[in-house]
Amino acid sequence: MYVRLKAFEGRPAARGGRGKDPVNAAMIRHWCEAMSDAHPAYRGPDAVAPPTMLQAWTMGGLSGHEGRSPAYEELTALLDAAGYTAVVATDCEQEYLRPLRPGDEITFDAVIESVSPRKTTKLGSGHFVTTRMDVHANGEPAGTHRFRILKYAPKAKSSGGAGKAKGAPARPRPVINRDNAGFWAGVAAHRLLIQRCGGCGRLRMPWSPGCARCGAPEWDTVEASGGGTVHSYVVLHHPPFPAFGPPYAVALIALDEGVRLVAGITGVRHDEVRIGMPVRLEFQQVTDGEGAWELPVFRAGPGAAGPPGEEG
Template structure:
């Protein structure tokens, strides 16, 4: 293991991309699409003098389906070395971004990426492996605009545990009423007592007007799939992947995350109509889920 780790650390500091160039200038349509997808209505991102949302930093460096042609082979070599040692599974663990300068429409994006670090061997619940961190320095018209660090775990999967119970929801004074409603087969949405804005998940105050006063309305149960992912990894004992996790837009206009049931995971589609039902997952836990229909 010591010999392997010594080999792995020789990749620290090696570039994975040098003088990469973003495929598009920072542009208003992409900013608009991003803000619509995120539901971000901040006026700083629209109109004359608009800037790009800081969290779009990495978006301008992405190569799309065709990728970038200026990548070095260092990352692929490192990955192959880990594969050869039995660390054949991979999971993204976290990312960090630092913002140094606003990005504006018309900016030309360039970037350099480097393998910043490879951790010693670590044992996690998923299995044993090494964390690999890459750092990308992103420039706008030659000026450093921000830094993006991305970390993955390359690991050998641990033996699967017997199927267990679902994790319990965290219930506190701010959301206890929601879970009480679920127990009565009612999906309750908070309604601000000041401005009437609906909100889900439950919060102690209104994001729009700040009022702490509220009451509830019961969702009718109809909705559509606004977005979704299919979970394959990591596997957890209480779940049987693959399965669909969706962002459901309720008829009342608020959104919530839940499972789509009643249709194969690969048949879930954006825009699919769904209907609320309550699923008992074990003797002590019932959850709101949504049964899919035809688009």
Template sequence: MSEKAGAAVSRDSDDLYERLKAYEGLAAATSGVGKDIVNEPMIRHWCEAMGDTSPAYPETAPPTMLQAWTMGGLSGHTDRSSAYDELFGLLDGGGYTSVVATDCEQEYLKPLCPGDRITFDAVIESVSARKTTKLGTGHFVTTRMDVRANGELAGTHRFRILKYAPARQKPKVQRPRPVINRDNAGFWDGVAEHKLLIQRCGLCRTLRFPWLPGCNACGSQEWEAVEASGAGTVYSYVVMHHPPFPAFDPPYTVGLIELAEGVRMVSNVIGVPYDKVRVGMPVRLEFLRVDEDWELPVFRGTGS
């Protein structure tokens, strides 16, 4: 690209960004109403799926269900604003036609209880300047949703996506990185030292995995990290054949491993042909280097 053409592209990008910024602060959804009141069956299904056995549920809903009560399902919602559609139209028109969710943040202000009627409003909180990522170049769009229970603010949900133009160059093949935050950083620090760390509640001494800020048995936020022995068995597993992804070599086995300590974690089962993995198979922890600066805990089959 010539210097003149490059300058023209830069000007067009700057002009588009100014138009995108004008949508900050505008409504993304107004007067939204949850399709269902907070109810025990949905709470029970969520807790079963998450393995959460806290006695607090279903008298109250798990706080992390905050967004679930606002979802429109397959039929969607009719309360999305024209500003939100216009913003996405501008991004599509600028060539940023692909989309990927990047992260979300939630704040909890009051518990939700069965019978609560959920309403919500959402605002386009920010649109970033053009960013270049491994996926491609685009703009991050953050929306903030205020969720109310019977008219009282119960929490906020920030959701961030990247609208991008796919990179033309084939990116370097690399295993996806986990999202590391203040709640799970200690686990990944342990992995870097070849330790598999699980949490133990400081109050009721219940072991838990994955890492959480509070105990799902008693609710205490006091905890300590303990090193697992690395022994375990295959509790369940799936064999991945599709979709193909350049960083992986299908078919491969993803197992739900029950550690000797009693907690379970998801990881790859290695050292055994995918069609020979069985429920109850003993496994032993290893650390697999997947690239020059990243290792992951995996489990090698040790025979029946």
């Protein structure tokens, strides 16, 4: 089986692909608004596109692209037939060779770069497939985008019985590192701390080691007042995760201070969450086998518009 899979390495996934639109200011503006990126390099007559938009200019939408090779579909069909019917995107890597500017015409070629031997993961056993896309602007090399998926055979669900674990599954703890340790220390003390750049004074969330606007590494913090609104949200139905009971809402909260934070919503049903809904910060205690810890969440409904502890 692996010999057959390896034979796909080096075969094209797309030839002579062309971006549906040239690089343009409108798409750059939408991207920067979604990412809360106000860097001046992305505005004005000499604007460049954010480098991480590299893939955006190659996306074909629902209608796809001309020049697609059947090799990728043949590879996935072979994996499906072997029982590797599930798929999950695992990661991507990008290399930037030159800035992209409004008016640049984008073309690209894609190749199946590698297929891994069979790997065993928590999701199940399968093969990692890496596709490399070489992007050109006006015929010049502009960057490379590698996209990796895992095609796997899902593990059989437990039918219960003597081997079934007792008790509710533990909720995963946040990953704490040197860049965000101060944020989680504040949460433990029931304080939502926002980073403030020591160079230009810009507030930022989530925490990062340097300012995206001026590059200064110095910073201090300000404490959030606790008020905000729902800027956007999703309702999770699938895939189910043992520690959570779908459906449930996860929201992008626009804090009153002008930054945004992804957090859970309480106080209303998942189908009652709305964009623009006022919310109020709360701290939720979570207990697992290692002890108790805190999470910031936001309450909608009665009391959401007033300060903590008051009913609206």
